[in-house]
Amino acid sequence: MWKIGPKAEWRFLDRKLKLFEPLRGTVVEVGMGPAPNLKLYAQHVDRIIGVDCNAAMHGYARQAAEAAHAADKLRLITGRAEALPLEDGSADAVVMTHVLCTVGDQQQALAEARRVLKPGGRFVFLEHVAAPQGQWLHTLQHALNPAVGFFGHGCSCCRNTLATIQAAGFTTVDAEEFTLQIRGPLAVIAPHVAGAARK
Ligand SMILES: C[S@@+](CC[C@H](N)C(=O)[O-])C[C@H]1O[C@@H](n2cnc3c(N)ncnc32)[C@H](O)[C@@H]1O
Known part of the structure; x- marks a missing residue:
């Protein structure tokens, strides 16, 4: 991720800048990985x-x-999205990018994100998702999903993540669906959704 991530990040930069611009206060980033968002x-x-x-x-x-001159602001925790070791209502924002494709239980991870947010807090997401049913890409995703899981450490390219976010009890969900221009087998991770929800 450390080596490959930066090569892909330019594809998301404009959207991420827009999504992260309103963030203030305490931000919890779940599945931070090598922290390309920080x-x-x-x-x-x-x-x-x-x-x-x-x-x-x-x-x-x-x-x-x-590198971002923000080491003094960062606290790192080893923990799972499905059981965040954080107090209720302790975060102004929760960020998840390319994480909900991998978590064991999306509903529980979203319930946890909502729990740790303050009232009115912002949940920001950017995820690759399942293509609409009936598209050839949807069929390809299902065919290649076992390989995606194997090489992607449990990642799935077949999740209807936006529907799960919309059902997670946030007061508002603003989302944009978009598709990356990717050829070959990696096209299975081309369909994306990004947006922000409010508690
Ligand atoms: C594909 S990487 C994404 C990293 C970063 N968010 C980004 O956008 O590049 C997924 C990260 O989520 C972490 N992860 C996967 N499942 C998780 C879970 N259930 N709870 C917490 N972290 C998880 C992985 O260890 C990995 O660092």
Whole structure:
């Protein structure tokens, strides 16, 4: 992720800048990984809590924070999206990008994101998702999903993530669906959704 991630990040930059611009206060980023997002919001927030189930990611996240001159704002926690080790109503924003494709239980992860948000808090997401049923890409996604899971450490390209977010009890959900221009088998991760929900 540390090596490949930056090569893909340009594809999301405009959308991420727009989504992260309103973030203020305490931001919890779930599935932070090597923290490619951190530099995009670190300067205008007060505190960043990075949660990842893989403690091996923390060193990379720390490097990203140092490069963004925000090491003093970052606290790293090893934990699962489905059971965030954080107080109710303790975050102004929760960020998840390319994480809901992998979590074991999307509904539980979203319930946790909502629980830790303050009333009115913002849930920001950007995820690859299932193509609409009936499209050839949908069929291809289902055919290749076992390989995606194997090589992607449990990732699925067949999830209707937006529907799950819309059913998660947020007061509003603003989302944009878009498709990356990708050829070949990696086209299975081309369909995306990005947006923000409010508690
Ligand atoms: C594909 S990476 C995305 C990293 C980063 N958010 C990004 O946009 O590049 C997914 C990250 O989520 C973490 N992850 C996967 N399942 C998780 C879970 N249930 N709880 C917490 N972190 C999880 C992985 O360890 C990995 O660091």
